[in-house]
Amino acid sequence: MKTSDFNFDLPAELLAEHPSEHRDEARLMVLNRKTETIEHKLFKDVVDYFDEGDLFIFNNTKVFPARLYGNKEKTGAKIEVFLLRELDKETRVWDVLVDPARKIRIGNKLFFTEDESLVAEVIDNTTSRGRTLRFLFDGSYEEFRAKLKELGETPLPK
Secondary structure (H helix, E strand, C coil): CCHHHHCCCCCHHHCCCCCCCCHHHCEEEEEECCCCEEEEEEHHHHHHHCCCCCCCCCCCCCCCCCEEEEEECCCCCEEEEEEEEEEECCCCEEEEEEECCCCCCCCCEEECCCCCCCEEEEEEECCCCEEEEEEECCCCHHHHHHHHHHHCECCCCC
């Protein structure tokens, strides 16, 4: 099986950007494996599909707002940074993807706020679009993460 088998068009109007106001009214797709049929229900009906002894596991994770927009030092060129992985909490070093990447080089500084409260320096090239950034932020780790959440956007498919 190839990962390309999972590529599909998802119209923007079908992409949920916010949860339902009434959570029990959220849509629920039910696949009956025996009859190979699909039903469209509401989440409040989910209990109809459980038998005694079944286990229901809740996942309360949230998508990290990993997409940042900023500008390159000197030229002011607009850039997009996608945070992939935190490499070092103490030094605030991250693996990222940068777009456009071709002119983002080691030593460049990237600015994410007008007041320069969040700046990153490129310290390594990892792949054609990949870079390693060190965030230069005056404040505690908790304040740094709060700033990322404040400025970042949830990475929705384009």
